[in-house]
Amino acid sequence: MKDHTLVSGWLRYCRQWLLAWLQAAQQQTPKPPPRAAQGEHPMQKVSNISDLRLLFHRNERPIYFISATNFNLLGIDQWVNRFKYINYIDCFDGRHPNVFVPPQLPHEEFQSIEDINNYLLQHKDVVDYVERAGGRPVAVFLMFDAETERLCEELGIEVWFPSAALRERCDNKMETVRIGNKAGVPSVPNALCKVDSYAHLREIAAAHGLGEQLVVQTAFGDSGHTTFFISSESDFDRHAEEIIQDPEVKIMKRINCRGATLEACATRSGTLVGPLLTEVVGEAELTPYRGGWCGNEIFPGAFSEEVRAKARDMAYRFGNQLMAEGYRGYFDLDFLIDKDTDEVYLGELNPRICGASPMTNHAAFAYADVPLFLFHLLEFSGIEFELDVEELNARWANPAFIDSWSQLVIKHTANNVDIITHAPATGIYRMADDGSVSYHRFDYKRQDIESENEAFFLRISGPGDYRYEGADLGILITRGRSMTDDFALNERARNWITGIKKYYAAKPIMAVHEEQVPAPGAFKIL
């Protein structure tokens, strides 16, 4: 009897074990398909530029640049497989193979690029487009906020940028100064203080030795909108409200300076530094805003060797400090170069891609290696990498890796509002010997420009759009320079601007409700 119990117990034990084993075997997740089949690249580690090129050449994850236009990341789709643009404005009249523009819906008036992106992310055609493409989608933006992040999460889209909150912190001009100070990257002599009155401002300036001529900036703001030049009480009174309401403003000594900008990418292998670009600012043919950004140039002799070396070193150190602050990836630094002393100062930080990005990503080094933005994608891709950043930076510092290009952002400069009836199409234009400009062919690749007699025009405002003071009409990209050595627009650039603007025709507005007219500067594209 006892034996029998033992045997049956043993059998029961065996049976239970077998059942448990079978159950466990069934519950075991099936062997995952190869990473490549999941839309993942099989590459284990990126160690050099060839690996990086291959990685994105064979990328299977849909990556979307969601923005008003595709301008800022123009051409990245030629480096990254499955890179698509989801835009509000169709600059290409449906002819760009990688641009998706959903039919326009009535919407609240956009106050910002974030609003445009949030509108796009809730648009059924966009939702369908992203969901039907499948995969594990990724989005990159020029601008985004917490609402954008929430919408992306709902749609299962991963945002490949540091969080909006972190970006906002870094974007604060006071914070930029502090991060710079930590990194040993000096700003123009300044004080960061709350200002109560003009007298108080003077007190602060005296205490910090900032002199009589001051520049005051508020924490956030676009170029030309929140920078105040103050030499007298009447200057102060004009902007008093904006200055006093801020908990802290940046008060700088006014220097005789030139602006320059440089883009870089903070990665765990170190900060990659792009070329130093000149800035086109406040040109009356291009912008109604005094001090407003309206383009860039890149050319080998733009700055002295010393200035370039200083700026590059500052960007490198600043980027590494950003990594320490938790920010990683693409960023843009503005520099102020004192014309009297050749001293280089930190200006502003744009913790994002920006209007200068197309210049950086199409400079000669980008074709020799890869566009800087690919390092940003790499940093967020989750792929392991180890790059010789020092070697790359050394190469990109070589003037041979810089060719000469310029881009001009053409805004409507007249103080009127009308409706565009005709607009020049995006494509390549030619300039005749007499300086006149004519449309030559459709294209969406700016590098297809053959010579200085050709230009690529990216149309932004088209037929049916309102033309108002400050409206972006389009962007003109040319080989060679647009400025003279004294940094005024050269004759060729003037001819280009006149020639392109000539193609715009508009009709007056008849009985239009006021609310339908966008307020000047309601949002800007770049």
Added chain:
Amino acid sequence: MRCTFEAIREDTPGARWQGLFQLRWPAYQQWFLRDGHRARPSYLAGRRALRQHMPELAGLYQQLCELAGGGDLEARFLSQWCPPSYISGCSQAVWIDPYGVAGPLLARNYDYAPALLEGSWLSTRWLGRQVLAMSDCLWGALDGINEDGLAASLSFGGRTAVGEGFGIPLVMRYLLETASTTAEAVAILQRLPVHMTYNISLLDKHSHWATVFVAPDRPTEVVSRTAVANHQHGVEWQAHARATLSEEREWMLSQGVRKAESADDVLRTLLRPPLFQTAYGRGYGTLYTAAYHPQTLTAELLWPDMRWSQYCLDVQEGVLNMRFDANHGG
């Protein structure tokens, strides 16, 4: 004014529903955009709300969006999430035979503008349950019955409050698609947000019944009223109640139900003034009387001189034209 009533059978969404959509969308679009282009929530918000509150309908919704052409505006309308406000008249009655002989009855008058009636009595099997319902907002319902013997109908609750929630026709559709009994339907109404105030009458084949007051700004309340019109506990919107004779109708109907010896007695009350209203020109005329018999799974549409019967599990297609006098003083 002429209204066409049509009984339509289409088990799964297809060409018939698509045809109805195409026919009615232009008018609905106008209505949907009534408060301007900016007033309605986004597609994503509507889809999110549906997925959260009525997950069973989410797949069907996507199917219908496709049939509607896949556009954003159409999809936002179909989600019925925070639609423009709408009101109507309507009276509802529940009758339970005091002798326990005849089966229970849910009956109602639908009082509205003839031009705004869809008139489609849709027999569908969208989620596996046979449902026969009077269609509104293209896939919502004004009243109806399902194969488990749950009948439901609605009347406007007489308040102007508007909040974040679903348009009531979709809520009615959801009840008929997913609930089998009054208790299940009540539980659903207790958790669903609605965008305006309504009174919903529910009756199942076990003679369990309930009147549910829903509102965007108050908790759902379950009461027992054999007769309801267009107010809840008391009149809150005087002008509406006066124009639609809400209190008179409720009083007459409750008397009628109390004294009724048969289901037909209740229906006769509904087909006579003041319950049967003729203010068609003002938008408060009675367009049809519906009677649902959960025990036999039958449904009827009635007018003073016409009666149209259907069996929920075998609906016979057909068309009926009715003429209403718009100039009638009412």
